[in-house]
Amino acid sequence: MKFNLYVIFCFLMIGCFLVTYIDSESGKGNITLFEFLKFDKGVHPVSFHPDLDPIRDRNSGKLLDAAADCKPCHKAVYENWNRSRHRVAHTNEIYRSSFSQEPMQWCENCHSPLRSSLDQTPFKPEEGISCNVCHVREGKILAAENPKSSPKKYHEYIVIDSFGTEELCGSCHQFNFPTWTSLANRNSPFEYSNLNMQGTVSEWSHSGFANESNCIDCHLAPSTKNTHSFRGGHFLPDLKKSLELEAEYVGPRTIAVRIVSNGIGHSYPTGDLFRALRLKVYSESGKFREEFILRKLYRNATKEEKEKSYEPRVLESDTRIPPPFENKNSAYKEFFLEVPDRPRKLKLELWIDYLNDIEKIFSHLKRTETLKKISSEWIRIQGRENFTDKDAG
Numbered sequence: 001m002k003f004n005l006y007v008i009f010c011f012l013m014i015g016c017f018l019v020t021y022i023d024s025e026s027g028k029g030n031i032t033l034f035e036f037l038k039f040d041k042g043v044h045p046v047s048f049h050p051d052l053d054p055i056r057d058r059n060s061g062k063l064l065d066a067a068a069d070c071k072p073c074h075k076a077v078y079e080n081w082n083r084s085r086h087r088v089a090h091t092n093e094i095y096r097s098s099f100s101q102e103p104m105q106w107c108e109n110c111h112s113p114l115r116s117s118l119d120q121t122p123f124k125p126e127e128g129i130s131c132n133v134c135h136v137r138e139g140k141i142l143a144a145e146n147p148k149s150s151p152k153k154y155h156e157y158i159v160i161d162s163f164g165t166e167e168l169c170g171s172c173h174q175f176n177f178p179t180w181t182s183l184a185n186r187n188s189p190f191e192y193s194n195l196n197m198q199g200t201v202s203e204w205s206h207s208g209f210a211n212e213s214n215c216i217d218c219h220l221a222p223s224t225k226n227t228h229s230f231r232g233g234h235f236l237p238d239l240k241k242s243l244e245l246e247a248e249y250v251g252p253r254t255i256a257v258r259i260v261s262n263g264i265g266h267s268y269p270t271g272d273l274f275r276a277l278r279l280k281v282y283s284e285s286g287k288f289r290e291e292f293i294l295r296k297l298y299r300n301a302t303k304e305e306k307e308k309s310y311e312p313r314v315l316e317s318d319t320r321i322p323p324p325f326e327n328k329n330s331a332y333k334e335f336f337l338e339v340p341d342r343p344r345k346l347k348l349e350l351w352i353d354y355l356n357d358i359e360k361i362f363s364h365l366k367r368t369e370t371l372k373k374i375s376s377e378w379i380r381i382q383g384r385e386n387f388t389d390k391d392a393g
Contacts, residue, residue: 094370112128166214176194256335343381345379
């Protein structure tokens with residue numbers, strides 16, 4: 001009887017070992033992305049032990065706790081990341097200016113997520129969203145799959161299937177406004193309202209891209225020379241390639257001006273609610289005609305609205321380019337321009353604006369730092385021949 005119990009105990013121990021091994025090496029167990037990353041949409045910082053969580057040199061035991069420690073073996077990844085917006089998530093001037101006006105820990109928990117579990121100080125905030133933030137926990141490397149390398153791996157790995165999906169990005173790129181009570185009283189428990197603030201992941205999930213690619217494919221660009229470059233709303237060459245301008249007569253005195261997004265799998269602009277796309281229209285003589293703004297426009301909620309919904313703001317309009325429809329690679333937003341002079345061409349300028357109107361009043365930053373030109377071109381207006389001068393009169 002004792003022998004049988006002992007055998008059963010041994011089998012149970014072997015089973016537990018195999019489950020643990022499967023969990024940590026194949027990702028087929030019950031490990032979840034949240035369990036190791038501990039992201040919760042900025043509600044709390046991520047507790048990170050400065051001695052136990054970072055990886056170590058397998059031979060010397062030296063702590064490899066800085067992003068630069070990864071460079072010798074991952075040069076391209078490091079150099080691309082070092083030039084990215086993730087690298088300056090906590091230190092870039094636009095964020096620092098905004099944070100100085102509304103200094104909330106909630107913002108810090110996404111722009112510099114790691115906090116030392118020893119003294120609760122930020123862990124390397126100068127590195128922004130670094131290797132440690134996404135890839136390192138418990139002295140191991142988190143990955144979507146085991147690397148195909150020699151039998152003697154340099155690192156130990158925790159493999160989680162969902163690591164290579166949009167779930168990794170959602171905590172910092174998909175969340176709602178805090179309730180007005182959370183904003184008014186910093187000492188009260190932090191809670192989210194039902195009003196969306198950043199919805200990039202849900203925009204993608206309802207787009208034609210959702211069944212073909214995800215955030216990782218486009219923005220992390222694995223297995224390419226741009227891997228871990230995180231190109232997006234601050235990378236002007238890509239924006240110029242992805243945003244096309246068109247103009248067409250839809251009436252004798254009315255022109256439809258279109259901004260077409262090509263290969264963008266979500267609304268544009270997306271993310272930061274301060275961000276706007278500005279389309280400036282000039283006549284053939286170079287005279288300014290009109291400006292169209294693409295953005296989500298909010299207003300402060302009234303006292304009655306706050307008490308009813310706990311939402312601090314109200315969405316008044318959304319004039320952004322929508323996500324592409326199913327089976328489509330592009331989408332567009334059009335605006336209508338009244339032109340009594342019936343021009344044959346127009347000059348169109350496209351600008352990305354990183355601050356909203358209120359921010360501009362209080363920010364110390366120069367407009368040249370926060371307003372960037374994407375493109376400027378003369379556009380021949382299509383369809384003019386469909387409407388004669390007699391129609392116009």
